[in-house]
Amino acid sequence: MYQTNYHRASSVDDAAAQFAKGTESKYLAGGQTLLPVMKQRLAAPSDVIDLARIPALIGIEVSGDAVTVKAATTHYDVAGSADVARAIPALANLAGMIGDPAVRYCGTIGGSLANNDPAADYPAAVLALGATVKTNKRTIAADDFFQGLFSTALEDGEIITAVSFPVAAKAGYAKMRHPASRFALTGVFVAQAKSGEVRVAATGASQDGVMRVPAIEQALKGNWSAAALDGVKVSADGLMSDIHGTADYRANLVKVMAQRAVADAG
Amino acid sequence: MGVEGIGANVKRKEDKRFITGKGRYVDDIKLQGMTFAQFVRSPHAHARVKGIDSSAALKMPGVVAVLTGQQIVDDQVGNLICGWAIHSKDGTPMKMGAWPAMAPETVRFVGQAVAVVIAETRNQARDAAEAVAVDYEELPAAPNIRAAIASGAPQLHPEAPGNIVYDWELGDKAATDDAFAKAANVVSLELTNNRLVPNAMEPRAAIASYDDAEDHFTLYTTSQNPHVARLVLSAFYNIAPENKLRVIAPDVGGGFGSKIFIYPEEMVALWASRKVNRPVKWTGDRTEAFLTDAHGRDHLTKAEMAFDKDNRILGLRVSTHANFGAYMSLFSSSVPTYLYATLLSGQYNIPAIYAEVMGVYTNTTPVDAYRGAGRPEASYVVERMMETAARQLNVDPAELRKTNFITQFPHQTPVIMAYDTGDFHASLDAALKSIDYAGFPARQAKAKSEGKLRGIGFSCYIEACGIAPSKAVGSLGAGVGLWESAEVRVNPVGTIEILTGSHSHGQGHETTFSQLVADRLGISIDQVSIIHGDTDKVQFGMGTYGSRSLAVGGSAIVKAMEKVEAKAKKIAAHALEASENDIVIENGEFKVTGTDKSLALPMVALAAYTAHNLPDGMEPGLKESAFYDPSNFTFPAGTYICEVEVDPGTGKTSFVNFVAADDFGRLINPMIVEGQVHGGLTQGIGQALLEGAVYDDSGQLVTASFMDYAMPRADDVPSYQLQHTTTLCPGNPLGVKGCGEAGAIGASAAVINAITNAIGTNKLEMPATPDRVWHAIHG
Numbered sequence A: 001m002y003q004t005n006y007h008r009a010s011s012v013d014d015a016a017a018q019f020a021k022g023t024e025s026k027y028l029a030g031g032q033t034l035l036p037v038m039k040q041r042l043a044a045p046s047d048v049i050d051l052a053r054i055p056a057l058i059g060i061e062v063s064g065d066a067v068t069v070k071a072a073t074t075h076y077d078v079a080g081s082a083d084v085a086r087a088i089p090a091l092a093n094l095a096g097m098i099g100d101p102a103v104r105y106c107g108t109i110g111g112s113l114a115n116n117d118p119a120a121d122y123p124a125a126v127l128a129l130g131a132t133v134k135t136n137k138r139t140i141a142a143d144d145f146f147q148g149l150f151s152t153a154l155e156d157g158e159i160i161t162a163v164s165f166p167v168a169a170k171a172g173y174a175k176m177r178h179p180a181s182r183f184a185l186t187g188v189f190v191a192q193a194k195s196g197e198v199r200v201a202a203t204g205a206s207q208d209g210v211m212r213v214p215a216i217e218q219a220l221k222g223n224w225s226a227a228a229l230d231g232v233k234v235s236a237d238g239l240m241s242d243i244h245g246t247a248d249y250r251a252n253l254v255k256v257m258a259q260r261a262v263a264d265a266g
Numbered sequence B: 001m002g003v004e005g006i007g008a009n010v011k012r013k014e015d016k017r018f019i020t021g022k023g024r025y026v027d028d029i030k031l032q033g034m035t036f037a038q039f040v041r042s043p044h045a046h047a048r049v050k051g052i053d054s055s056a057a058l059k060m061p062g063v064v065a066v067l068t069g070q071q072i073v074d075d076q077v078g079n080l081i082c083g084w085a086i087h088s089k090d091g092t093p094m095k096m097g098a099w100p101a102m103a104p105e106t107v108r109f110v111g112q113a114v115a116v117v118i119a120e121t122r123n124q125a126r127d128a129a130e131a132v133a134v135d136y137e138e139l140p141a142a143p144n145i146r147a148a149i150a151s152g153a154p155q156l157h158p159e160a161p162g163n164i165v166y167d168w169e170l171g172d173k174a175a176t177d178d179a180f181a182k183a184a185n186v187v188s189l190e191l192t193n194n195r196l197v198p199n200a201m202e203p204r205a206a207i208a209s210y211d212d213a214e215d216h217f218t219l220y221t222t223s224q225n226p227h228v229a230r231l232v233l234s235a236f237y238n239i240a241p242e243n244k245l246r247v248i249a250p251d252v253g254g255g256f257g258s259k260i261f262i263y264p265e266e267m268v269a270l271w272a273s274r275k276v277n278r279p280v281k282w283t284g285d286r287t288e289a290f291l292t293d294a295h296g297r298d299h300l301t302k303a304e305m306a307f308d309k310d311n312r313i314l315g316l317r318v319s320t321h322a323n324f325g326a327y328m329s330l331f332s333s334s335v336p337t338y339l340y341a342t343l344l345s346g347q348y349n350i351p352a353i354y355a356e357v358m359g360v361y362t363n364t365t366p367v368d369a370y371r372g373a374g375r376p377e378a379s380y381v382v383e384r385m386m387e388t389a390a391r392q393l394n395v396d397p398a399e400l401r402k403t404n405f406i407t408q409f410p411h412q413t414p415v416i417m418a419y420d421t422g423d424f425h426a427s428l429d430a431a432l433k434s435i436d437y438a439g440f441p442a443r444q445a446k447a448k449s450e451g452k453l454r455g456i457g458f459s460c461y462i463e464a465c466g467i468a469p470s471k472a473v474g475s476l477g478a479g480v481g482l483w484e485s486a487e488v489r490v491n492p493v494g495t496i497e498i499l500t501g502s503h504s505h506g507q508g509h510e511t512t513f514s515q516l517v518a519d520r521l522g523i524s525i526d527q528v529s530i531i532h533g534d535t536d537k538v539q540f541g542m543g544t545y546g547s548r549s550l551a552v553g554g555s556a557i558v559k560a561m562e563k564v565e566a567k568a569k570k571i572a573a574h575a576l577e578a579s580e581n582d583i584v585i586e587n588g589e590f591k592v593t594g595t596d597k598s599l600a601l602p603m604v605a606l607a608a609y610t611a612h613n614l615p616d617g618m619e620p621g622l623k624e625s626a627f628y629d630p631s632n633f634t635f636p637a638g639t640y641i642c643e644v645e646v647d648p649g650t651g652k653t654s655f656v657n658f659v660a661a662d663d664f665g666r667l668i669n670p671m672i673v674e675g676q677v678h679g680g681l682t683q684g685i686g687q688a689l690l691e692g693a694v695y696d697d698s699g700q701l702v703t704a705s706f707m708d709y710a711m712p713r714a715d716d717v718p719s720y721q722l723q724h725t726t727t728l729c730p731g732n733p734l735g736v737k738g739c740g741e742a743g744a745i746g747a748s749a750a751v752i753n754a755i756t757n758a759i760g761t762n763k764l765e766m767p768a769t770p771d772r773v774w775h776a777i778h779g
Ligand SMILES: Cc1cc2nc3c(=O)[nH]c(=O)nc-3n(C[C@H](O)[C@H](O)[C@H](O)COP(=O)(O)OP(=O)(O)OC[C@H]3O[C@@H](n4cnc5c(N)ncnc54)[C@H](O)[C@@H]3O)c2cc1C
Pocket: A026, A027, A028, A029, A030, A031, A032, A033, A034, A035, A036, A051, A071, A072, A097, A098, A099, A100, A103, A106, A107, A108, A109, A110, A111, A112, A114, A115, A117, A119, A120, A121, A122, A158, A159, A160, A161, A181, A182, A183, A184
């Protein structure tokens, strides 16, 4: 790790102010992505501003219509929340499938979304549920938030404060784990909104990061069942291909995981 | 057997220290005035080093020195050696290129060191290493066997035309050709044995300290065999004479073979410590471990087996290309030859075998012994062949094996080995029963109705362990003898220190060896201490690898104990005024049989050291040593049967059951043995399903971290069902065979046989990732 200056922020405003002072500042939440990268000397922030203990960024609020997870809430807290499990069980399941216990105790939803790893789990839920990402400056719709590999709508220094997930009529998540990293080799989140709208998002598959899957959405719109997807063909165009999965294999996984997610959603 | 003697499941003495963080590993050691080394490593698989500019690095804070490959050559530090001479078919010796500890002219794999920075702190060394400017001229690379043997392939070493180190053979070619000529059926197979990264939990590390007053070096290092390290450093690398070089391998966190070898980093640390006249510490990080620890396996093989009309094997023909990487590591030459082809007879009567092996240089990390070393590769060939043959000949795979099992011992195979004992039917039968083989078709049908593909696969492995008779390995080209030494010191109050040339890096020697001694004397294991891993304390010894510690090292302890007991009996007889032949040792007492007269061990020991009343002419003291050279290899063998379920939607394999029926001879601590089997099986399963080192076309290691190199985790492996069928090894006084490698040797074939049985196609390479299995199913 290169030398860096560490600051523990007391509030969101304090964090933003500290950020502005550094020449190359970075926010730190759970550190599960940033710290390994710094240890390998692949990142050299001048200043690290720790958000993880800002009280306003921690906690979960559930109303009849929405589950709001504040940005520095850990995967462990989401996975174990009885309120989340009642309102959107698939979301709690998803959080429980991230990494391993050590990662879940530290890693946060804000860090995961800000990082937008193409194989991360949360982006699939955010996109399929049509969640909104709240920041210290504005509110960003899921469809606008993700902008390709490791890239988001966040501006320099902008802080995610919370994510608000509309409670769906039905939602399910299925994930094929990457054999080595245990991220999503492909994960699919299916959701049917209370309005009846069907949204399906796949992570780990596309070269552009998390994506909607219109072919599957179409098929599920008329017939919400795993069997409805039997005849669906997912194109391998634009999907990732590496030693752990070729593009055609991932295309297959998008369909198979979608079927399992529908079964999971009930 | 006492509660702590042979056969008792005693909890490991060493675990308290390991589990509570009190272990003392190389990186835990800090010496006064210690500096830190950071290597400057090649980012290219093949390049000429045109120049190294250290000027910026030398000006950085804390930098003590920047040393280069040219300097180490100028100082006449020896090139790295390969300690086992192999000759090609035409009688020519293997063709080795030079391997300097840091490359002065040419780098041949990504990660090869070209320079080292010595600085006051680890971070300063790292910072400065980034500032060393190396001017490389990239050369075309040959990153795998096929690329290296293709016509027009880039040449790695001028000494080895066509990148071929040797073209070796074993067996009777004419007799094998005859066998195939009369065959009713011939089964053929092409296999890849995937390259593995050892991934010991503790990365390699070294601290070298030079004392200019004494002109003496001390090296703390992560070694499985500190004496061999000292020998090689002294005799071949010109570091210092043996009496001026102390090598200490303290607690070592796993090795799996990768810590047998003497690596450039230790050599450089020693050399640098004299140059800067300060202790030098190097601790490898995980990336360095991926890039520079000797990798394992990496074979391409074509095999054919000939059968008569009754499905009896007539002959086996095997042709293998073995990847050595860019340089010949210490024992690499022996691994795909004498540790591989000599096991190709498996558990079967095979009248004729012919094997040829081409050793190939490639622009990759050097390859050497890794848990099993040659024997997993052999077992994989033979056992995939048997399963393939059973399918092709349309016979039950268990029956085909039974038809061909060796049942008479000793048995001389056509490939050097003389199996001393075994009962292959017993282990197969035990495994068949345990897995309920008869019930498999019903289970398979039920799984099918649930949309799952169920398969069962066998592996009847045999291995040659307890390496090895020195005379035999000497005649095959080994540069060392493979005996072991032991010294037994009985202290004046009767406690016992055992000094062994074996080295524990996770195996539990402190417990097993104590049990062995406790059992002989009828004392508690707390009264016995095991000392190993320090060339200043322990007489010359050969170290731990090849499942040899108990069979060879333990036998040496027995031999030394016999001498101690004989002397102690004389002392007791003298004191008790009895005949030495009437003395028996029980519960820590020397008893006169048939009387109530006895003398406790502490009293005998005290008598030996006070020397007030010893038999005439007897030397004081109670301390003996022994060197034990085995008369043969040992032959652990067994049957593994694996039942899997494959998800046709994802290609993912799950275990339904895994049965291991092993014959290790006598078990000293069954719990430790089971731990060894669990670990070995998990490594075998790792190779079969998950692990594989992959280089891209330019020679970059794609799987250079745990994000891409998949290690087995607890939920990847089943709850193993272990069985033991026992035939005692006649070759050593303990009747033991060794258990350290069996799992890794036998498991892979069982897993792949089960998956190919489930999916109905034989075309499947390791690691059988979900992606590969899915493609095998769906084309
Ligand atoms: C071994 C391992 C396994 C993993 N497995 C998985 C997995 O299976 N699935 C998965 O999805 N993820 C996985 N992860 C990643 C994990 O989920 C991380 O927690 C997550 O990617 C980052 O969250 P963090 O809180 O640790 O963020 P940090 O590492 O602290 O930060 C990550 C990035 O986000 C920025 N950031 C953090 N918080 C905010 C905020 N509130 N506003 C703006 N920017 C912010 C930081 O500046 C940084 O750039 C794994 C990680 C590890 C180490």
